[in-house]
Amino acid sequence: MILGIDLGTSMVKAALFDPDGECLAVAARRSSPTSYGQGRMEQDFEEIVNAVGEVMAEACSGRPVPRAIGITGQSDGLWLLDRDGRGCGRAVSWLDDRGNPYLQDWIDRGVFEAVFRRNGNAIFPGSHAPLMAAMSAAEPDRLALAHTASYLKDGILQRLTGARVTDTSDASLPFLDVVARDYDPEILRMLGLEHCRHLLAPVMPGPGQAFPLNAEGAALTGLPTGIPVHAGPFDLVACPIGAGVERPGEGLIIIGTTLACEVLVDRVDTSGPAVGMTLCMPQNDRWIRSMPATVGTATLDWILSLVGATHKDVDALLAESSPGSRGVTALPFFSTTGERAPFVDVRARGQLAGLSTATTRADLVRSVCESVAYAARECIEAAGLTGTLSVCGGGSNSITWSRMVADALQRPLSVARKPEVGARGAAMVAMDVVGIDYDRVSWTRPEGVIEPRRERAALHEAGFAHYREIVESARHLWHSPNRDLCHVPREKLPCPAT
Known part of the structure; x- marks a missing residue:
């Protein structure tokens, strides 16, 4: 047995696989960020540690002890840990926007682009650099208490094995020289960090190494000490591995909390627009060119909550409206951190247009889903797709939405083998590192292929062109001086009379 752990933004999962890649058990616990208002999003590291122990014990209950454990999960955010791997207060989520002003300053001064020209990574507000800058200014004492500015999967590895390390995928953004695969001191200097x-x-170089489960890890999980545990790569790299993306030019769309549109490449290109990520793969001559837009399932969650619906209603609502959403259009930029792909703008905001008294909640939901499909097309084209394309993530469970994405792209989508594509990729890398032989083709066999409906090509071509037009118009308005004059931050509103 091989155990894969996926530390998602909203769920912690453990998936147990047999030698042929069949998933025998999945255990999950919810562990969502908590909003503290004003764009602040934080998570409790100790809560996640306990959830990891519970899902590992549950998935392995009554079954043979796994030969190896692979860990993947969300990246970025700021997970400050002490010398023993315990949290120094609550972790700052990658969804948090307190890094916005620092990123905007780096953009204004040309530092943002200069960093991209060194390593092919566009810094965004929820990544290490802006959050470190914000913490240095607002909570320097807390930063001084920390021994490690960790990533989540690395913090879990430390608690299970005692090892304090990271892998090249998580470290890629923002401080790594992604060719030499070590920290670039010049980037730290440019950012003032x-x-x-x-x-x-x-x-860790290359695919890294595995570390034995120690006594603390055994007590937490109920598994015996000594099992090799490997952390990395993080989910944006683990998913294409689990989906079978192996040749340069092939791509993957992850319809998750992030809409990650990714292409495997064999060289680092820093000459284009300063946008997206260049993430190290376990192989030294491969990288993932990723356009991780902030417009994924969190956008769908927002519109569903607005119209009083749930995920189980999605396919029915999409069927109630018609292609083109009866004239309703959307921009899906509802994150308080703005957008990070295929452009970077901390002021990006969403919109709904074309509304009338005849507009239904189904039209609203469909317009948002169509806008995410158009965002996926723009991102995957910007990432440089030339080969086949796969799809995974929670949003792909809606066959109607997945077919909408295929229609918008006018490309067939291979559905990655389910369940738990990220955990599958983590398990595969762990087996590579430990030296366990397995059939990669069997492990990554697709569930099927979603063909685009050619009869809708013209409609979606026009829809995509209109989407691009309204994005460009909105980008000008986001930076209008009048926007600042008419917007009063909540914390500056006058107190009500007593």
């Missing part, structure tokens, strides 16, 4: 260098965990 040299004083944080001691907080960065050592980077």
